[in-house]
Amino acid sequence: MAYYVYILASGRNGTLYVGVTGNLPRRIYEHREELVPGFTKQYGVKRLVYAEAHEDVRIALQREKNLKHWSRAWKLALIEAGNPSWRDLF
Structure with a gap:
């Protein structure tokens, strides 16, 4: 089974x-549909x-x-390295 670490953004x-x-x-899906407060x-x-997936x-x-x-700067750099256009990966 895979476990995923993920980052969501508002934009x-x-x-x-x-x-x-x-x-x-x-x-x-739960995040998008606002099913969890x-x-x-x-x-x-x-x-x-x-x-990213981990076993x-x-x-x-x-x-x-x-x-x-x-830091926020490090997170932004991580996102930009793999997804420079910030497209929705879902």
């Missing part, structure tokens, strides 16, 4: 959200701009924690 250089899930399509619903963060849930959870502690 190019907008508000960012870092999360982890075992079912990326379902989780992105919280940060992404409050700030309209729905665009999948980055994702070990512990590694995925640690990676999520690490990314959450990164």
Whole structure:
């Protein structure tokens, strides 16, 4: 089973959200449809701009924690490296 660390954005250089899930399509659908109250619903963060897969849930959870502690500039550079046009990967 794969576990995904992902970054959502409200738009190019907008508000960012870092999360982890075992079912990326379902989780992105929940964010988009605002099915779960919280940060992404409050700030309209729905665009999948980055994702990476891990086979070990512990590694995925640690990676999520690490990314959450990164500076905003580092997160933006990570997104830009793989998705320079900030297109929605979903």
